Amino acid sequence: MEKIKLENKEIVVTGQIMSNDMGIVPGKNTFRIGEKIIAKQTGLSEIKGVVMKIIPLTGTYTPEYNDEVVGKIIETQSSGWQVDIGAPHDAYLPMTEYSLAYIDTRRTDAMDLLKKGDMVFVRVIKYTQTKNLLVSMKGRRYSKLKEGIIKKITPQKVPRLIGKRGSMITLIKKATNSNMLVGPNGWIWLKGNTVENELKIVKSIELVEANAHKQGLTEKMEKILK
Amino acid sequence: MTLENNIKKRIIELASEGKRIDGRKLEETRKIEIIYDISNQAEGSCHVKLGKTEVMVGVKLGLGEPYPDTPDAGNLIVNAEVTALAGKEYEPGPPKEEVITMARVVDRGVRESGCVDMKKLVITKGERIWTLFIDAYVINDAGNLIDASAIGALAALKKAMMPVYNKKDDKIEITGNHVKMSTKKLPIAEEPIAITIAKVGDYLLPDPTKEENQVSDATLTITLNKKDKGVSLQKGGSEGFTKTEFEKALKIAIKNSKDIRAQIK
Amino acid sequence: MVYKKRYDGRKFDEMRKMKMEVGVIDNADGSAVFQIGNTKVIAGVYGPKILHPQRLRQEGKGVLRVHYRMMPFSVSERKNPRPGRRDIELSKVIKESLESAIFLENFGGSVIDIHVYVVQGDAGTRCACVCAASLALADAGIPMNDLVAGVASGSVGEQVLLDLTYDEEHVENEDVTDMAIAYNENLDKVTLLQMDGNISEKNMVKALELGIKGCNIIKKEMQKVLKKRYE
Known part of the structure; x- marks a missing residue:
């Protein structure tokens, strides 16, 4: 079979065969079937040594540990809040992660701190295989965004x-x-x-x-x- | 302050300077684009873009029997759907009250204005008539779905052709506009235009965007005919309008409806 | 009568002219219009997003939902807007044609919604919907192992042919067979297969082969359209 040649930074579309060389290793956003390496997503090719990967041009946000993101409160619960951060899952902000200062969670009404529709700047502190997504507002940089x-x-x-x-x-x-x-x-x-x-x-x-x-x-x- | 409150504050602040959140003038309508004949199976059809709001509208005629109280007129059925394509908040399923209201407002505009000469849709008096179906399908919601649907309804009606009826077999021989053998146009007698005005704070904003729709205290839809006569009104939202506000809204509607009507071929 | 020449002059293994576009719905995460001959459909993708209610969620696997609908004015006799049994069945077969292509294991607890609407129908709508949905999924950046393409194949009398029109499905005094096919080339699997008609063993296989060939041509066009968006 003829060898497929792919340049660096080429536009590759979903399902496209990027290589049929067993010497090449499939990197991020690619996978292998037999000798073929196939792109999972539309993006730009990146070839480093023997590793071939895709830098996506579109797609949903996948949270990573320590990401700092803007979000919106979508639900107040008894001891925390559900936060929309544009991920495939809602994030949870526990009341204990509201601020560096101590909060007596037994005597605080979550609604008095944050309520539905409020904007926040938070940090991702947990994102697991089972899609457990936690965020925190502990730290000087993070807060409720009152204006804007x-x-x-x-x-x-x-x-x-x-x-x-x-x-x-x-x-x-x-x-x-x-x-x-x-x-x-x-x-x-x-x-x-x-x-x-x-x-x-x-x-x-x-x-x-x-x-x-x-x-x-x-x-x-x-x-x-x- | 929630995000919604902040947006409302901005809309009001801008309005006080005579501006809108999307950059247009206070009482301006967004750009209208109409693409005709999106379905050759329809007697008339179009795709309307009102800013980023997009609606697909089709007109179909079917054989029917007249209602006992109107033996000398055709029937009119207006249906509207906000498809699940239109936004992440929409789900497939039976239409919600907002959407049914929208269909009813479009219906009343067409019906009360005498837009289509329903008397001409009689085949045999008291026995056979045409049923006129207007179906409006919203595919992208960027606010003011009612006016966009009403524009689409009028545009599709104005382009619609009559199907060819075979009296001997009592069936439709040719339908859709793809077979250009039908040369008879649907009898159009009026051109109703719906103008929806959102009240945000003390300001009256015609052709509201989605954000303006969301934060509005109340809305008013005024449908006018070619002679600037009112053919239907519909107030929505939990707040109200003063008489002065109503008068002002009416003036805006009269002006804007003329501009819009001129854009529908 | 033997069907020797197609009504629209095409060769028996030739498909109708195609037109496609992605990114057509502003609010959607991904969207596409797919037209083949006079059949035109529009698809929109929302997701992956959290699935409500919780009991519908699957652990370690995302859920794919497909809704197939026809706009009432897409067919010659106005279609009742309420979804019927056909709409529900087609939604299911379209969904199943796509499920094995999507890396759903990346989206446990989430849902990907695909909505497909027929704007103008002239046979082969379910296959067109598969193509539009694939394009919309790719446009949304959802990881997949391939773009699944679909096309109808079949036969009129003894003649096997590709991409039948409505008129061809209704040729009088001949047995007409209509076979809907979707094909995932990278997996080398037929993922949608439905047929109605009366056809010999030999011609059934021939129709399937012809359909697969058609799907591969369509897929190349789909790749071009996706690429063009970024050039």
Whole structure:
């Protein structure tokens, strides 16, 4: 059989055969049937030595330990909250993880701290095979987000929104004089000093969503931020 | 403050400066795009895009018997569904009260305005008539589903052709518009346009987006005919409108309905 | 009468013209329109997401749900919008054609919902739905071992043919057989197989082979459309 050649950073689609060489090892988002290595998802190929993997261009957010993400309270329970963080499962925030300060859980009503519809910035502290997903607000960086709104982006496009060493997001923040929090789930919390500036941020996020895989994003961004 | 409260605050703040959350002017309608003939099995059909709200509408005619109280008119059945394609909050299943209300509002617009000359849908008086079906299927919800469905209904009706009826065998010979042998158009007599206005705080926002719909205190749908006469009203939501607000809403509806009507070929 | 020449002039092993597009529904996680001849369907995917109520959840495996519906104006006699027995059966066979392609083990406790609607029907709607659903799943970035493609095959009299139209399904004075096929090429498995008609052993096998060949052609087109989205 003829050898299949694949370049680095090539667009590969779901189910596509990437290699039929037994010497190649299937990496992340790929699998092997017989001698074939097949892509599980549409994405860009990455070949490092003998390992071939896919960097997905789209897909759901899969939580990882220590991820810092924006979320929304969807249910108050007796000793904690169900939080939507855009994962295939709801996360649980136990009351004991609400803050660094001690909370007397026996005498505190969960509703007095957080309620349905509240926005939070949290850290993933557990994600297991059985899809046990826990988050925490312990730490200075994490809190209830009283002001601002949430805007969403495809999780795979988050790196483009952040840019090299944070260049893109710094550009947006500076131009709009605003605060932003972005996590790997693609949920963006934003708060501008004016509503106009917030609309500008929303526009810039939509620009990344539409142009993430194209060239010249920074120039386009500078234009709309003017 | 919950996310919803913050969004509401922003909508009001923007409105006070004459702006909307999606960047348009305060009393503007979103861009309308109509793609015709999406199903050649339908007598008339279209795909309406009102901003990012998308609805597919089809018109079908079937043979029926007249109701005893209207022996000299055809029957009209309007059905609307918000499909589970339209958003993550929708599930397949029997339509909910919101959706049934939507179908009823579209129905009343068509019926009360005399949009279709139902008298011309009689084949044999008292015995055989055409039943006119309008089916509106929402495939993406970005707010204001009623107006989008009503636009789709009118657009599909205006394009609809009459099926060819075979009297001898009492059956439909040719249906759908794919066989262009039918040259008789569905008799259209009026052009009702529905304008939904959401009340958010003290502001009246026509053609609300999904976010505006969600945080609105009340909504009002005003359906007007070509002569700016009212043919139906429907208030929704738990708050109310003052008389002054109603008058203002009516003025917006009259203006916007003209603009929209002009866009439906 | 022998069916020697197809009504629309196609070769017996030729499919109708196809048109596909992905990312057509703004709110959906993945979506696609698939058209083959005059048959046009739209599919949307939501998920993987948490499954409610809890008793429906499976541990260590995601649940796939498919809803097949016809828009009332997609057929010549208006279809009652309420789902009938046919809608429920087709939902099931479409679901089963896709289940083995999806890495459901990644999504224990979750559900993936696929909604497919026939906008315009002219035979082969279930197969078109398989294609649209596959495209929508891939568009949603759900890990799969292949894009499952589907097409109808069959025979009119002794003539085996691919991708029958409504008119061909209703040729008078001839035995007509209609075989719905979906095929997963990477697994080399036929994952949807239904047939109605009257056909010899030889022709049944021939029809299946022809269908598989058709599926592989469709899959190549599907790959192109998915790739184009990022070029």
